[in-house]
Amino acid sequence: MTLQHRIQDILDELVASGAETGLQVAVHHRGRRVVDAVAGVADGTTGRPVTAQTLFFSFSTAKGVAALIAHLLVKNGLVGYDTPVAQVWPEFGVHGKETATLRHVLTHTVGVPAMPGGLGPADLADWPRVCAAIAAAHPRWPPGTRTGYHSFTFGFLVGEIARRVTGQPVRRLLHDWVAAPLGIAGELYFGVPSTELARLARLEDAEPHPAGPAEHDSILAPWELQPRASMGNSPDFLQADVPSVGTFTARGIATVYAAILDGRLISADQLAELSAVAFEGTDQVFGNPARLALGYPLGRVGAPADEAPTTFGWPGGGGGYAYANPATGTSFAVTKNRLTPDFATAQRLADVVTAELDPLA
Template sequence: MTLRQRVQDVLDELVAGGAETGVQVAVHHRGRRVVDAVAGVADGTTGRPVTPETLFFSFSTAKGVTALLAHLLVRDGLIGYDTPVAEVWPEFGTHGKETATLRQVLTHTVGVPAMPGGIGPADLADWPRICAALAGAEPRWRPGTRTGYHSFTFGFLVGEIARRVTGQPVRRLLHDWIASPLGIAGELYFGVPPAEFARLARLEDAEPQPAEPAEHDGLLAPWERQPRASMGNDPGFLQADVPSVGTFTARGIATVYAAVLDGRLIAAEQLEELTAVAFEGTDQVFGNPARLALGYPLGRLGAPADEAPTTFGWPGGGGSYAYADPATETSFAVTKNRLTPDFATAQRLSAVVTAEFGLLT
């Protein structure tokens, strides 16, 4: 049985059993797409089926693309990893953030994991307000000394740095530097054009939601920690530049990771630098051990303890996931519209892919 058929069988089983509503999976190996599978419905209220062209709002899985934009800035000599953020964004250099660097932004060590007080989901479309609030924020720790998941702030930090050195908003950079050169314009968005709304999957919440760990309550607001379908279905939010989250097809984001691996976007030397361990410590938001490369957690979700952490990529709240594995020359992505409190689907599918290509290295 081919890998494509094995993946399809898993998807069909998950949908038939009610674990998922609609799912896409894409896999690239050595620059070639080997899986582009779908199952279920994009909209549970209408029965519209999922196709490979269906767009899924996939929360933080988009952080992998945001991090890539930072690497392309470095590639083009517009900024260095160790350039202080305040050098290109002077207003950011307050309250001890004067020494914070792009490297520290990418390793979530700047110390501003939460949106400043008074900022809520409805404010995220106001780019100037968010960036002014972040510039004036006092860090929770001295930059570079600890790490903690920068849920929504990460995208605005990278995005404003990019805007300062290029003069362009992140949605334009995403199109011009990544989507268009890779031939995937229309499959990857920060800010979805209204003309594309008919292609969107409709998200739905899975119940019950898990309880929040009391020992970490308060560092992030509930809306920053817990994905909700209402956010990803809101037309106003979907149209906004919020580059910690994004909308795409599985094959679109898998193509991006494949292009990172095969040299279409960055050189081998930069790939080696950005995938090396850049920071290790306890995540101050969630309390878990964190091993971070430049912009990406290292290691595959659900991997056995003895599996070498060769993958880099991002999961997203609700269960989406995308990554690249230089050791096996594969990229993988799963997008879905049922927001589950775990990553069981992604872990099961990535294990199928790893079992296939682990034999070919």
């Protein structure tokens, strides 16, 4: 049985059992797309089926694409990894953030993990207001000394740096630098055009949805910690430029990771630099041990302890996931519309892919 058939069988089983509603999986291996599978319905209220062209709002899985924009800024000589943020964004250099660099942004060590100023989801479409609040914020720790998941602030940090040095909004850079050159325009968005909203899968909350640990609430607001279908179904939010989250197809984001690996977007030397360990410590938001590359956690979600942490990528709230593995030349993505509180589906699928494509697995 081919890998395509094995993955398709798992997706069909997950939908038939009610564990999932609609899914896409795409896998590239050494220059070939070896899996492009879909199952289920994109909208449980209408029965509209998932197709390979269905767009899924996938929360923080999009952070991998935001990080890529930062790497392309470096590739193009517009900034360096150790360029102080305040050098291109002077207002940011206050309250001890003067020493913060792009490297600190990418390793979530800047010290501004929570959205400041009492801003909530409805405020995120106001780019100038959000960036002004982040610039004025007091860091929770000196930049570069600790790491903590920058849930929504990450994308605005990268996006404002990009805007300052290019004059373009990050959604435009995503189209011009990534989607269009790779032939996936229409499959990858920060801010979905109104004309494309009808292509989106409708998200649904899995029940029960557990509350986050109380100790986390003092750092991140509940809406920053726990994904909700209402956020990803809101037309206003979907159309906003909020580059810590995004909308795409599985094959779109798997193509991006494949292009990172094969040299279409960055050089082999830059790939080696961005995928190496850049910071290790205890995550100040979640309390877990964190090993970070430049813009990505290292190691596959749910992997056994003896699996080499060569993968880099991002899971997203609700159970989506996308990553690349330079050691095997593999990129993987799963998108889905049932927001589960764990990554059991992604882990199961990634385990099958790893066993098939990693000769040492």
